[in-house]
Amino acid sequence: MQFIKPGINIDFVGKRKIAFTISLLLIAVSIVTLIVNQGPRYGIDFAGGTLVQVKFAKAVTIDRIKSGLETIDMTASAVQQFGHAADHEYLIRTDTATTAVEGLAERIETGLKASTGVDAETRRVEMVGPQVGKDLREKALFAMFYSLLFITVYISGRFEMKWGKSAIVAAAIMGAVYLLSLFNVSIPFLMLAALIVSLVVFWFFEFKYAMGAIVALIHDVTITVGVFSIFDKEFTLPIVAALLTIIGYSLNDTIIVFDRIRENLRKYHKEPMMTILNKSVNETLSRTILTSGTTLIVVIALFVLGGGIIHDFSFALLVGVMVGTYSSVYVASPILLAWQNRRK
Numbered sequence: 001m002q003f004i005k006p007g008i009n010i011d012f013v014g015k016r017k018i019a020f021t022i023s024l025l026l027i028a029v030s031i032v033t034l035i036v037n038q039g040p041r042y043g044i045d046f047a048g049g050t051l052v053q054v055k056f057a058k059a060v061t062i063d064r065i066k067s068g069l070e071t072i073d074m075t076a077s078a079v080q081q082f083g084h085a086a087d088h089e090y091l092i093r094t095d096t097a098t099t100a101v102e103g104l105a106e107r108i109e110t111g112l113k114a115s116t117g118v119d120a121e122t123r124r125v126e127m128v129g130p131q132v133g134k135d136l137r138e139k140a141l142f143a144m145f146y147s148l149l150f151i152t153v154y155i156s157g158r159f160e161m162k163w164g165k166s167a168i169v170a171a172a173i174m175g176a177v178y179l180l181s182l183f184n185v186s187i188p189f190l191m192l193a194a195l196i197v198s199l200v201v202f203w204f205f206e207f208k209y210a211m212g213a214i215v216a217l218i219h220d221v222t223i224t225v226g227v228f229s230i231f232d233k234e235f236t237l238p239i240v241a242a243l244l245t246i247i248g249y250s251l252n253d254t255i256i257v258f259d260r261i262r263e264n265l266r267k268y269h270k271e272p273m274m275t276i277l278n279k280s281v282n283e284t285l286s287r288t289i290l291t292s293g294t295t296l297i298v299v300i301a302l303f304v305l306g307g308g309i310i311h312d313f314s315f316a317l318l319v320g321v322m323v324g325t326y327s328s329v330y331v332a333s334p335i336l337l338a339w340q341n342r343r344k
Contacts, residue, residue: 009279010285011278012277012278012329012333013274013333013334013337015330019330019331020331020334023219023327026226027223030223030229031226033230034229037232040228042137042234043235043236044126044127044236045237046137046236048128048134050074051093051126051127052091053082053092053124054108054109056090056116057088057118057119059088060118061116062080064115065079068111068115069092069111071114072107072110074108078091078092078093079092083308104125143244144191144243145195147244149170149173151213151247151251152166152170152210153167155207155213156207160206160209166210169201173194206339208335209258209336213258215332216250216335217247217250220320221246224243228312234312238312239313242313249295250324253291254328256284256328257329257332260281261276264280264283277333288329292321292325296322
């Protein structure tokens, strides 16, 4: 099935300056928002504490819920409505992990019923200690960093036949990151420094396809995390899973375009680079629209009908799929043109 007629010639690469301006603006807003909010709003997985989901038989006020928790020595840091208002469900968060696990659900239900006068049902109780939360944060950052690093090895090997060189570079960067982590260097700053060094090394060793793919992936992850910060959504383990899914989806889309670029470079080697890039993007446009469109239909269905448990997960995928499709066309491919101009 083709939505786009063969022979269409939209000047995508010619609009790269506008696209780069939009991307830089979105990234700047994301970074500023993260700085102002002092990073993402970590959920219980990363921050530690206790999370309780409670369902009431009828409507109650948040003040009454907090009063009931105080009677059982649980001071809530946040109480918010969960799901639809008609469900009368609430999420209760505390900053400290509750040590008395035995009979906790029953004590919560008793305290809340006494303060609200309404029957309460405890749907779930999750507890994470602060050290566990810190370990999970660090492992999540390492997972995303190493996934990007191994992607560069794959891209460099597949498109440029530099398996050995890219593997050596990746191993050296991984070793440096590991050694620095032993000296208690702040993990976020360590990952940021490692990514910057990685991009410099890729530029020096002329991993042009890997550079385009990695810049696009960093672009996608940064904007998605920034959107979460703007909307004050929690950053949890399912969101990390969503970000890794976004990395895989965006990479797949980018590889399809890169494959066509490589084929057209052989067929039309006398044509200008901009012409070949535009031709390649246009030839894969029908496939891009079909893939992104069908994926978005599923993600939107999850977002609308999936309920509160997977709402943030589907929201991350929704943002990531749109941004990832955009970056495959307007970010990854123009990097190759910038590379050729640099060599000239």
